[in-house]
Amino acid sequence: MNYDDDMAAHLSVHGVRPTRQRLAIANVLFKDGGRHIDATCLYVELGASATKVSLATVYNVLKAFDKAGLVRRVALGGERVLYDTDTSNHHHFFVVSEDRVIDIKASNADGTSPTIPDGYRISRVETVIHLVQDDARVFAAGTLLGNA
Amino acid sequence: MNYDDDMAAHLSVHGVRPTRQRLAIANVLFKDGGRHIDATCLYVELGASATKVSLATVYNVLKAFDKAGLVRRVALGGERVLYDTDTSNHHHFFVVSEDRVIDIKASNADGTSPTIPDGYRISRVETVIHLVQDDARVFAAGTLLGNA
DNA sequence: ATTTATGCAAACTATTTGCACAAGA
DNA sequence: TCTTGTGCAAATAGTTTGCATAAAT
Numbered sequence: 001m002n003y004d005d006d007m008a009a010h011l012s013v014h015g016v017r018p019t020r021q022r023l024a025i026a027n028v029l030f031k032d033g034g035r036h037i038d039a040t041c042l043y044v045e046l047g048a049s050a051t052k053v054s055l056a057t058v059y060n061v062l063k064a065f066d067k068a069g070l071v072r073r074v075a076l077g078g079e080r081v082l083y084d085t086d087t088s089n090h091h092h093f094f095v096v097s098e099d100r101v102i103d104i105k106a107s108n109a110d111g112t113s114p115t116i117p118d119g120y121r122i123s124r125v126e127t128v129i130h131l132v133q134d135d136a137r138v139f140a141a142g143t144l145l146g147n148a
Numbered sequence: 149m150n151y152d153d154d155m156a157a158h159l160s161v162h163g164v165r166p167t168r169q170r171l172a173i174a175n176v177l178f179k180d181g182g183r184h185i186d187a188t189c190l191y192v193e194l195g196a197s198a199t200k201v202s203l204a205t206v207y208n209v210l211k212a213f214d215k216a217g218l219v220r221r222v223a224l225g226g227e228r229v230l231y232d233t234d235t236s237n238h239h240h241f242f243v244v245s246e247d248r249v250i251d252i253k254a255s256n257a258d259g260t261s262p263t264i265p266d267g268y269r270i271s272r273v274e275t276v277i278h279l280v281q282d283d284a285r286v287f288a289a290g291t292l293l294g295n296a
Numbered sequence: 297a298t299t300t301a302t303g304c305a306a307a308c309t310a311t312t313t314g315c316a317c318a319a320g321a
Numbered sequence: 322t323c324t325t326g327t328g329c330a331a332a333t334a335g336t337t338t339g340c341a342t343a344a345a346t
Contacts, residue, residue, distance in 0.1 A: 017320065017321080017325070017326075018320085019319070019320070019325090019326060019327080020319080020320095020327095021326080021327070022326085038310095039310080039311080040309095040310085052327095052328085053327085053328090054327070054328050054329065055311095055328095056311085056312075056313085056327080056328070056329075056330090057326080057327055057328070059310090059311060059312075060312085060326080060327080061326090061327095063312095064326095073226070074274070074276075075223060075225050075226025075227070075274065075276075076226075076276050077223050077276055077278060078221070078223025078224075078226055078229045079223070081226045081310085081311095089273075091274070091275035091276065091277070092275070092276050092277070093276075093277050093279050094276050094277065094278050094279065095278075095279045095280070095281075096278060096279075096280065097280065097281065104275075104277070116279065117279070119281060119282050120279040120280065120281055120282055121279065121280060121281075121282045122277055122278070122279060123278045123279065123280040124277075124278040125237075125275070125276075125277050125278070126222070126223065126239070126274075126275065126276050126277075126278070127239035127240070127252075127273070127274070127275040128222075128223075128224050128225055128239065128240050128241075128242050128273075128274050129239070129240070129241050129242065129252070129270055129272070129273050129274075130225060130242050130243075130244060130270070130271045130272040130273070130274070131241050131242065131243045131244075131264065131265070131268040131269065131270060131271065132243070132244065132245065132268065132269060132271040133243075133245060133267060133268055133269075134267050134268055134269045165299095165300070165301075165345065165346080166345085167300090167301060167302080167344070167345070168302095168344080168345095169301080169302070170301085187335080187336080188335085200302095200303085201302085201303090202302070202303050202304065203303095203336095204302080204303070204304075204305090204336085204337075204338085205301080205302055205303070207335090207336060207337075208301080208302085208337085209301090209302095211337095212301095229335085229336095
């Protein structure tokens with residue numbers, strides 16, 4: 001039982017078939033702990049890996065990982081889309097000029113930069129709450145539509 | 149002093165030169181009160197207007213209006229970018245399946261849908277706080293860098 | 297007269313897709 | 322073997338840009 005086997009198991013548990021390129025991607029994503037990375041960067045980093053992975057596959061895999069809950073897609077004000085290996089409930093500071101992302105933990109009791117980093121000020125706050133139809137009601141609505 | 153003159157004045161006050169196409173765009177944006185619209189929709193609506201405006205110009209003008217504070221660019225989870233004529237401090241519900249946007253007023257004392265609309269549930273909450281360098285400190289940092 | 301905006305088409309970036317081939321269960 | 326993933330290249334969507342022309346101050 002080695003590291004790769006653990007990673008393969010990790011993917012399997014999440015319903016993601018552990019192919020060679022997915023493992024390569026998972027390794028880059030999770031080896032160094034929490035990170036924020038975009039498809040292109042990931043692709044570049046994979047260049048150093050033994051396994052060849054095309055850019056299209058990087059996109060497809062990131063999307064699959066997001067759907068499986070292995071990573072979380074984060075859109076930074078529409079200017080940048082990246083994937084966060086921390087899937088817990090948290091938000092982000094984004095320093096546009098430096099293209100830097102800083103996590104904001106939901107509970108800041110642990111002391112990890114919950115406040116604005118020194119030397120910066122807030123220029124904009126954007127909160128978007130995504131809604132989906134409540135299943136029970138969707139059914140009811142469907143019935144209504146069928147009768148209309 | 150007619151409506152167009154008022155609109156022209158409105159643009160001027162915000163440092164935006166009131167050209168013919170900018171007035172046409174402003175009319176579509178502001179005539180019917182608060183709205184959320186994207187560049188392409190706006191372009192289509194302008195088709196009905198007497199003034200010809202190219203799509204590239206729509207993009208440029210929206211960007212200019214945003215910079216001038218006439219509208220506010222809103223990115224909905226990286227899936228959609230639109231412009232909100234309400235520049236006040238507020239956030240958004242986004243129903244992906246219906247491509248519908250609902251304002252969340254900062255103060256919900258006025259009773260305008262501060263709660264989740266009936267039949268929906270939250271699927272995701274994304275908050276991004278944009279930071280910029282604090283001017284005073286930027287100066288200090290610049291000095292430090294100069295000495296380093 | 298001088299500055300700034302517009303139109304158009306072309307360039308560009310980010311992302312997705314179709315299809316033949318390869319790999320995993 | 323059967324299903325699902327991958328590579329590639331091409332398609333697509335959204336947005337920006339260069340340059341000659343036109344309009345605003």
